[in-house]
Amino acid sequence: MHRLILLLAILALAVGTTVAQAASSISGRVVNAEGQGVPQAVVFLNDPGSATAASGASAEMDQINKTFVPGVLPVVVGTRVHFPNRDQIHHHVYSFSRTKTFELPLYKGEDAPPVLFDKVGVVKVGCNIHDWMSGIILVLPNAHYAVTDAEGRFTLSGVPGGSHALAAWHAQHRGKLDDTTQRVELGDGLLEVNFTLPLDAASGRPAVSGARKEP
Amino acid sequence: MPSVSAGYALLLLLCCALPIRAWAQYDVEDEQRVWLRGVMDVRVVRGGAAPSWTDLGPGKTRYGGDFTESGFERVTRGVMSQLVIEVGAALPAGIRAQLQVNVQPDIAGDWDPWVTEAVLRKEWGAENGFGLQAGVMGIPFSLEHVGPAWAPEYTISASALNSWLWEEISVAALEAEWWHLTKGGLKLGAIIGAGFGPDQLARVLALRGWVLGDGLTGVNGDLPLPNGERTEIFDERDDRPAAYTWLTIGDAGERATLRVGYFDNNGDQDTAGVWNTHFGTVGAVLHPHPRIDLIVQYLTGEARIGDRTNDSSMRAFYALLSHHRRGHRFSVRYDEFRVEDDDQGNPTAERGDAITAAYFVELGLRHRFGFEYVWLDSHRPSRVPPDPPQDGWQLSYRFRY
Numbered sequence: 001m002h003r004l005i006l007l008l009a010i011l012a013l014a015v016g017t018t019v020a021q022a023a024s025s026i027s028g029r030v031v032n033a034e035g036q037g038v039p040q041a042v043v044f045l046n047d048p049g050s051a052t053a054a055s056g057a058s059a060e061m062d063q064i065n066k067t068f069v070p071g072v073l074p075v076v077v078g079t080r081v082h083f084p085n086r087d088q089i090h091h092h093v094y095s096f097s098r099t100k101t102f103e104l105p106l107y108k109g110e111d112a113p114p115v116l117f118d119k120v121g122v123v124k125v126g127c128n129i130h131d132w133m134s135g136i137i138l139v140l141p142n143a144h145y146a147v148t149d150a151e152g153r154f155t156l157s158g159v160p161g162g163s164h165a166l167a168a169w170h171a172q173h174r175g176k177l178d179d180t181t182q183r184v185e186l187g188d189g190l191l192e193v194n195f196t197l198p199l200d201a202a203s204g205r206p207a208v209s210g211a212r213k214e215p
Numbered sequence: 216m217p218s219v220s221a222g223y224a225l226l227l228l229l230c231c232a233l234p235i236r237a238w239a240q241y242d243v244e245d246e247q248r249v250w251l252r253g254v255m256d257v258r259v260v261r262g263g264a265a266p267s268w269t270d271l272g273p274g275k276t277r278y279g280g281d282f283t284e285s286g287f288e289r290v291t292r293g294v295m296s297q298l299v300i301e302v303g304a305a306l307p308a309g310i311r312a313q314l315q316v317n318v319q320p321d322i323a324g325d326w327d328p329w330v331t332e333a334v335l336r337k338e339w340g341a342e343n344g345f346g347l348q349a350g351v352m353g354i355p356f357s358l359e360h361v362g363p364a365w366a367p368e369y370t371i372s373a374s375a376l377n378s379w380l381w382e383e384i385s386v387a388a389l390e391a392e393w394w395h396l397t398k399g400g401l402k403l404g405a406i407i408g409a410g411f412g413p414d415q416l417a418r419v420l421a422l423r424g425w426v427l428g429d430g431l432t433g434v435n436g437d438l439p440l441p442n443g444e445r446t447e448i449f450d451e452r453d454d455r456p457a458a459y460t461w462l463t464i465g466d467a468g469e470r471a472t473l474r475v476g477y478f479d480n481n482g483d484q485d486t487a488g489v490w491n492t493h494f495g496t497v498g499a500v501l502h503p504h505p506r507i508d509l510i511v512q513y514l515t516g517e518a519r520i521g522d523r524t525n526d527s528s529m530r531a532f533y534a535l536l537s538h539h540r541r542g543h544r545f546s547v548r549y550d551e552f553r554v555e556d557d558d559q560g561n562p563t564a565e566r567g568d569a570i571t572a573a574y575f576v577e578l579g580l581r582h583r584f585g586f587e588y589v590w591l592d593s594h595r596p597s598r599v600p601p602d603p604p605q606d607g608w609q610l611s612y613r614f615r616y
Contacts, residue, residue, distance in 0.1 A: 086468070103579075105579045106541075108505060124243060138241075169241055174243075177241040203305075206305055206309050207341070209340075210394040210406070211355050211461055212346075
């Protein structure tokens with residue numbers, strides 16, 4: 001009898017484990033303090049110790065019309081990012097962020113070598129010629145992330161089941177990431193999670209567009 | 216009584232307890248709201264034997280020779296050509312404030328800073344948008360002055376055409392700008408501006424003629440004339456605003472851009488000392504290859520003065536070819552400049568041609584070394600002598616902060 005109970009317990013555990021490890025999806029919406037959808041927010045799994053370097057991965061942050069495109073680029077730690085300059089003028093891309101300090105002296109086209117982002121965190125990127133140009137490389141611990149659309153909606157697919165720390169980040173959110181992090185239990189199927197991120201006003205330097213290019 | 220080591224431990228504990236905001240890896244650094252930049256350009260120069268116009272001589276380059284008892288003499292000298300301070304600030308409501316002052320001792324005659332730009336700017340939109348700018352500024356017609364602090368980008372000395380645009384025009388103006396990218400990939404732009412200040416515009420062209428240089432205008436500046444007088448750059452006498460427009464059409468990748476501009480100072484010739492000057496300019500910037508810049512620009516205009524003693528027509532043209540790779544740039548430019556005397560008063564006619572070759576090497580962002588040689592041939596009958604020797608070179612080191 002004891003053996004039967006033990007067998008049933010093992011079977012139940014195995015079934016439970018199988019259910020918990022099934023790939024599932026998390027979707028939801030990020031809204032600001034007024035309840036409006038927040039585009040360009042990044043929702044990601046921030047489980048402690050989950051950092052997995054993406055060796056060989058690469059990504060691009062373009063410079064088009066004196067603007068970094070995309071303005072926010074999420075990548076997995078270990079990714080090499082190229083900074084092609086599509087403008088007909090030189091740019092001098094740099095970052096003094098603690099997560100990654102680098103400099104790509106004056107160049108055009110695809111002359112600059114890629115930059116390896118080997119630490120998790122935020123890297124703020126600028127151009128030393130055009131002081132209003134600002135971009136962010138968000139270096140994430142794993143590939144489980146999504147960027148919200150214009151309505152603030154996101155979907156994370158292929159997430160392993162189990163307990164996860166799910167965080168939401170936005171460039172204009174001045175609070176701690178811990179404040180936005182939710183503990184979720186993911187079984188088989190779709191889980192809906194919503195976030196509210198109070199945002200500050202954009203604080204970038206005003207741009208100079210059109211024919212009056214700032215030298 | 217606690218021991219010394221226990222005291223240090225307590226102090227350490229207190230320090231650790233201070234509410235210092237810890238940096239977290241997902242924090243975004245705050246943007247600086249005020250920023251400061253600067254440029255310094257020092258040179259070794261050896262101009263032609265004819266002393267420069269800045270020394271009241273007949274030379275057309277910024278640096279020339281010396282007057283001696285036996286005539287003109289070539290000299291080599293070290294000079295500080297530009298010292299620029301730029302201050303910018305991000306004001307509330309997305310307004311950008313920008314101030315630029317330049318120190319150019321040879322042109323100004325002293326070390327007083329000239330206010331080259333002091334503007335407020337506000338934009339709406341990004342790829343397609345609209346902007347307003349108000350303050351003291353030059354006009355954006357030069358296709359060469361796109362370097363740091365409005366310096367010429369391709370050569371040390373700008374063409375005769377753009378040297379004039381950036382030495383003599385400083386307006387206190389309100390300017391509206393519109394830019395648009397069509398679905399078909401065309402970039403369109405238009406600037407319309409009106410302002411005060413250039414009531415003596417083209418006086419230097421009539422009395423002195425065209426020159427090649429990199430001096431920048433200043434609202435509080437004045438320029439030397441061959442007769443020993445100085446003409447104020449900003450001199451509003453008739454209270455009638457000048458008007459200008461600058462139109463742009465090009466492809467989205469900026470491989471080919473055409474620009475057309477028109478400026479009219481709307482001067483009232485019944486007011487003493489007011490010149491009525493208007494000109495049009497058309498230019499093209501082409502990038503047939505990502506490493507090649509090809510620029511051509513043409514200007515034509517007229518200047519009239521009430522007593523009909525110095526009425527003149529002016530025209531200028533240049534073609535510039537530049538190749539760059541990494542931090543290296545080599546440029547060559549052909550210049551042509553003319554003034555026609557339109558009355559029977561003082562002789563103002565001149566004709567001239569120049570070829571300029573320049574090589575730059577940039578070391579990082581801060582350092583640039585440059586060398587330039589100018590071959591210049593000009594004839595001005597009212598000048599003594601009418602055809603002075605003016606070929607010369609400059610070696611420049613520019614530091615940018």
